[in-house]
Amino acid sequence: MSELNSLEKNSVFDSYQVGEHIYDEVFGSVGKSRKHYQKVLNHFGKYSVKDFQKLNESAKVSFFNQGVTFAVYSDNMKGVERIFPFDLFPRIIAFKEWEKLEKGVIQRNIAINLFLHDLYHDKKILKDKVVPAELIFSSAHYNRDMIGIKPPGGIYTHIAGTDLIKHKDGEYYILEDNVRCPSGVSYVLSNREAMKRTLSNLFLSYNVMPVDDYPEQLLEAIQSVAPENVDNPTCVVLSPGMYNSAYYEHTFLAQGMGIPLVEGRDLFVDKNFVYMKTIYGPQRVDVIYRRVDDDFIDPMVFKPESVLGIPGIMTAYRDGNITLLNAPGTGVSDDKAVYSYVPAIIKYYLGEEAILNNVHTYRCEIASDYKYVMENMENLVVKPVDESGGYGIFIGRNSTKKLQEEFKQAITANRRKYIAQPIMSLSTHATFIDEGECFEPRHIDLRTYCLMGKNKQFVLKGGLSRVALKKGSLIVNSSQGGGSKDTWVLEE
Amino acid sequence: MLSRIANSLFWMGRYLERAQHTARFVKVHYYSSLDAPLMLKKEFVLESILSMTGLSIEYKKGHTELVDVDVSKYVAIDESNPFSIKNCISNARENARGAKGLLSSELWEAINKFYHYVNNFSEKDLENQGVANFTENTVEYCSIVNGYIDNTLLHNDTWALIHLGMHIERAGQITRIISSKVKDLAKIEKQKLGVALETYQCITLLKSAEAFDMSRIHYKCVPNFKNTMEFLILNKEFPRSICYNINEINKSLARLGFAKSADKDSLEFFVGKTAAAINYLTIEEIESSIGEFLKETLDQIYFIGTNTEHNYLSY
Known part of the structure; x- marks a missing residue:
């Protein structure tokens, strides 16, 4: 009790109030912290507000000088460089909790790979009517060029970014699967670096699992899927270029793995093999970790106006002369509508129950679901299945009667087009707020990074905890005022 | 690369x-x-x-x-x-x-x-x-x-390429600096402003290349036009002389080894020739026509710069 008392006297946590019906990661209820956070709280208890502001400042300078910035372009041609806001209070995940999470993420991604292989080969799951065929064939991301291609090791989604939230019941739920070109992992490593520089003492009282093995693990995964009969594969990272918002990450990963960072204009295809232009002549390339979207990768097959891609590369891919990570056409499996089938997909291929929860999804085409949606509009989020980027979404909370009616009509007119989900409450976490000069609860989510290679599965022990810095906001995206935290997975 | x-x-x-x-x-x-x-x-x-x-x-x-x-x-x-x-x-x-x-x-x-x-x-x-x-x-x-x-x-091709760029640019900039001072000195002479000003301009010139202290140590006398020119153009040991930089360009290119052999039409051959010439030049040979000499040298340096990029670094 004495420790709790000292906390209450400490002004930085004084006004901390956990919201109603919300799970707070640090404080169970007012004044009672969770066990694995006790040592951080004791440590922070020694600091004054001024100390925190100083630490904050030095962390910022560290990011700025490292060039860990993203550019915001305005009317001035030169972009203004910003750092991705970073919070000094680490998010801590206890070992037991992580163990389950890791198992769940791997299970999910194994199933997704089997699913993709099936979709581009025998289509058994469609024939067995576990997933409706129309859903797949109508998806913009179903890539007909991939039919019959077997990528090395049978891996499609070598790098997957699975997003999770913790609901008010204290359970993790999958928010979405990102299996195209998930980004953000460089922030995980840079956050850790900044934390070690600014709060080194704090690490001494915990056994935090390292994250800096990610580049090695990634390289191992990349090399494991090289085309057959290539002994010493030349691997590269393909970036759209310096003006891409994730360019820092592309350089970071290439450097971390010690492999070249190339752009489309550095590569060309000759007799169905891929080469890069070097100062000593063309050099053959075997594996490309590409950070360019499907649509742009080959102007001869996809968008003809793309200058980011390499003409003819898909033919080289079909011939098995080059490996692409992730494989083209993976987007069909992280579709919103497919999401609701993932537990069924896991069951179908692995014969197991899903370890991690899906957010319950009502498919309006099913009569009972449709009825429920119509009667509970104010408690639901309604999403069209075939759109992305947050377009056409209806959020029940605080919506007007008029808007509810409009959506009801739209759903009724095309029931297959809509799904609905209960409004999930993201958990909150203590976060240092500059203006308030204290810690306040802010909503967070978690992106995990899962790697798959030939006979290899790896989940980075940590991840990106994104924070919605605006009070009450649930939007964690960096483009809309989101920040991030270092994420600590504790050893047992 | x-x-x-x-x-x-x-x-x-x-x-x-x-x-x-x-x-x-x-x-x-x-x-x-x-x-x-x-x-x-x-x-x-x-x-x-x-x-x-x-x-x-x-x-x-x-x-x-x-x-x-x-x-x-x-x-x-x-x-x-x-x-x-x-x-x-x-x-x-x-x-x-x-x-x-x-x-x-x-x-x-x-x-x-x-x-x-x-x-x-x-x-x-x-x-x-x-x-x-x-x-x-x-x-x-x-x-x-x-x-x-x-x-x-690592002092490998990455380093050699940065150095190649640096020494080409430095050779050019030093030549320009000397050139502009030579013009200033000509103006002074025209206006009959005297020896004190000549010394003054030479000191400014040497300082512009961070060469003042070293030239004093080298010549042990007050800078004059002749020794200043000799130091900045022909000294083989001072890292900001024209000669030193042309030798460095030569070395960097050799290190990179773009050209397969001593091909007479290669850029390497041209650079080697240029370096040989300046290494065995005396100040007496160019003293009276410094302006002309600098102009020719600048043209050669530009030629090297343009052709390095064109022959080896285009994509």
């Missing part, structure tokens, strides 16, 4: 070196103008700065008068001037960013810090702190970056 990346490294070296020489020239002339003999009007100094940076014509397009604040601003931070120090550093950093995968993070951080310093330096700062402060810091940052280039990189 990718040709595109090699090109970035080469230009990173060139831009860093260009910024450094512009900054040092401005700094030295600014300080020397503070207590210059009366006959050396400020205008004279300003003309000299514009002539060395090759910006005389461009400047006069946008300005009707030669005002020191305007000249400093134009040369140091004007974004409309493609060769202002600010733009050079910004380009150096963009090139470094493109080649970041081959640089040490220490080197990259140093360049990045440098960029943020220059980029955040506003017109107001220039008015408040003066151009001397800005150029002094620029020269210092350049030395820091050069230190990281030499001491944190």
Whole structure:
């Protein structure tokens, strides 16, 4: 009790109030912290507000000088460089909790790979009517060029970014699967670096699992899927270029793995093999970790106006002369509508129950679901299945009667087009707020990074905890005022 | 190494070196103008700065008068001037960013810090702190970056390409600096301003290449026109002489080994010939026609620069 008392006297946590019906990661209820956070709280208890502001400042300078910035372009041609806001209070995940999470993420991604292989080969799951065929064939991301291609090791989604939230019941739920070109992992490593520089003492009282093995693990995964009969594969990272918002990450990963960072204009295809232009002549390339979207990768097959891609590369891919990570056409499996089938997909291929929860999804085409949606509009989020980027979404909370009616009509007119989900409450976490000069609860989510290679599965022990810095906001995206935290997975 | 990346490294070296020489020239002339003999009007100094940076014509397009604040601003931070120090550093950093995968993070951080310093330096700062402060810091940052280039990189093709760019640029800049001073001296002679001014100009020139102390040690006498020219053009041991830099260009190219053999039509052959010529030149041979000699040398250096890029670094 004495420790709790000292906390209450400490002004930085004084006004901390956990919201109603919300799970707070640090404080169970007012004044009672969770066990694995006790040592951080004791440590922070020694600091004054001024100390925190100083630490904050030095962390910022560290990011700025490292060039860990993203550019915001305005009317001035030169972009203004910003750092991705970073919070000094680490998010801590206890070992037991992580163990389950890791198992769940791997299970999910194994199933997704089997699913993709099936979709581009025998289509058994469609024939067995576990997933409706129309859903797949109508998806913009179903890539007909991939039919019959077997990528090395049978891996499609070598790098997957699975997003999770913790609901008010204290359970993790999958928010979405990102299996195209998930980004953000460089922030995980840079956050850790900044934390070690600014709060080194704090690490001494915990056994935090390292994250800096990610580049090695990634390289191992990349090399494991090289085309057959290539002994010493030349691997590269393909970036759209310096003006891409994730360019820092592309350089970071290439450097971390010690492999070249190339752009489309550095590569060309000759007799169905891929080469890069070097100062000593063309050099053959075997594996490309590409950070360019499907649509742009080959102007001869996809968008003809793309200058980011390499003409003819898909033919080289079909011939098995080059490996692409992730494989083209993976987007069909992280579709919103497919999401609701993932537990069924896991069951179908692995014969197991899903370890991690899906957010319950009502498919309006099913009569009972449709009825429920119509009667509970104010408690639901309604999403069209075939759109992305947050377009056409209806959020029940605080919506007007008029808007509810409009959506009801739209759903009724095309029931297959809509799904609905209960409004999930993201958990909150203590976060240092500059203006308030204290810690306040802010909503967070978690992106995990899962790697798959030939006979290899790896989940980075940590991840990106994104924070919605605006009070009450649930939007964690960096483009809309989101920040991030270092994420600590504790050893047992 | 990718040709595109090699090109970035080469230009990173060139831009860093260009910024450094512009900054040092401005700094030295600014300080020397503070207590210059009366006959050396400020205008004279300003003309000299514009002539060395090759910006005389461009400047006069946008300005009707030669005002020191305007000249400093134009040369140091004007974004409309493609060769202002600010733009050079910004380009150096963009090139470094493109080649970041081959640089040490220490080197990259140093360049990045440098960029943020220059980029955040506003017109107001220039008015408040003066151009001397800005150029002094620029020269210092350049030395820091050069230190990281030499001491944190493998001395392999990455390093050789940066060096190739640097020495080509440095050879060119030194030639321009000498050239502009030779013109100044000719003016002095025309106006019959005397020997004291000749010495004064030679000292300024040597300082512009951070060569004053070393030339004193070397010659053990007050600088005069002849020994100053000899030191800056022909000295084999001073890292900012023309001869030294042409030898370095020769070495960097040999290290990179683009050309397969001693092909007579290769750029390497041309550079080797140029180096041989200057290594066995005496000051007496060129003393009377220094202006002509410098012009020819500058043409050769430009030829080397253009052809390095064209023959080996295009993509």
